[in-house]
Amino acid sequence: MEPHLQARMLFPSMPEEIFNLWFDDRINVNGWPPHGGLWRGALCRRPIGFWKELEWTKKTLHLQFNKFTQFSKTIITSLILAYFLGAPNSLSLDLGDASKHRLQDIRSCLEANGIFPNPIILLQEGDRFEIADGCHRLAVFSYLRHYTVPNHPLQEAQLAWVGAPPEMTDIAS
Numbered sequence: 097m098e099p100h101l102q103a104r105m106l107f108p109s110m111p112e113e114i115f116n117l118w119f120d121d122r123i124n125v126n127g128w129p130p131h132g133g134l135w136r137g138a139l140c141r142r143p144i145g146f147w148k149e150l151e152w153t154k155k156t157l158h159l160q161f162n163k164f165t166q167f168s169k170t171i172i173t174s175l176i177l178a179y180f181l182g183a184p185n186s187l188s189l190d191l192g193d194a195s196k197h198r199l200q201d202i203r204s205c206l207e208a209n210g211i212f213p214n215p216i217i218l219l220q221e222g223d224r225f226e227i228a229d230g231c232h233r234l235a236v237f238s239y240l241r242h243y244t245v246p247n248h249p250l251q252e253a254q255l256a257w258v259g260a261p262p263e264m265t266d267i268a269s
Contacts, residue, residue: 099128106144111152114257117214118229140219140228150259154215157256161238168227168234175199175235180243195232202236210249212237220260228259 100120104110110119126134130144139147161169171187178188179199188195205213216230227234240250 099123102128107147109151110147111154111257113154113215114152114217118217140226146261147259149261150219151262152257152259154255154257156253157258158253159234159237163223163225164234165221165224165226168225168231171227171231172235172238175231176239176243179235180239198232199236202233203240206233206236206240206250207248210251212254215255215257217257218259220258225258230256
């Protein structure tokens with residue numbers, strides 16, 4: 097059976113848009129079935145069972161840095177330091193020039209339109225979010241918001257897919 101179809105069968109509650117925006121590329125890069133270090137990182141260090149149980153909601157969120165997990169804040173900060181403030185670090189050494197070009201493209205889009213080119217994908221962790229996909233977009237967003245003169249149409253609210261365990265969606269209801 098084709099790997100993309102296998103993934104859809106394994107994660108039946110994951111919306112098709114999330115597969116299109118994020119997961120299909122991971123399958124193309126990391127292979128299928130999911131195992132090994134590359135998948136561990138792509139799956140935010142969580143087991144397959146965690147992903148099977150998530151309930152997904154597409155929301156417009158007001159993005160505040162303090163609403164992200166410490167791990168996510170570290171990634172955002174590392175990207176800003178390396179690619180915008182000229183302080184290379186272990187993350188930028190691993191990512192190289194490909195990230196520099198991605199960040200430039202995202203910056204152009206945000207400065208022109210004020211919104212992300214695609215929704216980010218987040219995991220709900222209590223009252224915080226961990227970034228499953230969108231670190232580069234959030235780094236540019238944070239940089240423009242906190243380090244530049246706001247002469248662009250940057251919108252505080254951005255589209256996001258949020259995955260939460262069933263017990264968290266029950267509490268939020």
